[in-house]
Amino acid sequence: MAEKRGPITQTVVIKVNEEGDFDYENGLIWVLPGDTIVWECENKYPFSIHFGWDSPLKQGRFQSENGNSKDTVVPDNARPGYYRYTVAVLRDEKIWTDDPELIVKKPKR
Numbered sequence: 387m388a389e390k391r392g393p394i395t396q397t398v399v400i401k402v403n404e405e406g407d408f409d410y411e412n413g414l415i416w417v418l419p420g421d422t423i424v425w426e427c428e429n430k431y432p433f434s435i436h437f438g439w440d441s442p443l444k445q446g447r448f449q450s451e452n453g454n455s456k457d458t459v460v461p462d463n464a465r466p467g468y469y470r471y472t473v474a475v476l477r478d479e480k481i482w483t484d485d486p487e488l489i490v491k492k493p494k495r
Contacts, residue, residue: 390494393420397455398486401428402475406482416489417460423488424457425450427475436472442490466492 399411417423423443427433430453437446442464448456469488474481 391418393418393422393459395422395424395457397424397426399426399428400433400473400475402431402477402482402484404478406477406480408473408475408482408484408486410486413486414489416491417464418491418493419460419462419464421460422457423460424455425473426455427453429477430454432476434472434474436474437469438471440469441471442467442469442488460490464490466490 396415396417397412398415401409415423425435427450432453433450435448435456437443439446443458444461448458450456467490469490470485471488473484473486
């Protein structure tokens with residue numbers, strides 16, 4: 387069961403090394419409607435987030451501007467479930483990708 391709480395902000399820090407191996411701070415997050423998600427990339431590498439058509443968020447694609455963080459609010463009508471999304475990072479003129487998950491929990495009534 388999901389906990390009952392007010393909206394919170396969760397930050398995911400994307401890390402990718404020179405071989406293209408990904409690591410994350412707070413990589414697998416569980417969110418509720420109303421929560422804010424912030425994506426950042428270590429060393430301010432430019433990055434994109436792509437959920438596609440099945441996005442639980444208001445939009446399915448996010449792109450950093452000059453490596454700055456990107457944030458969004460989980461909408462009130464977000465469908466509970468597990469969502470795999472794509473992260474693409476531009477590091478040293480190479481694009482690296484990974485596919486972490488986001489979990490949307492059903493709020494308590």
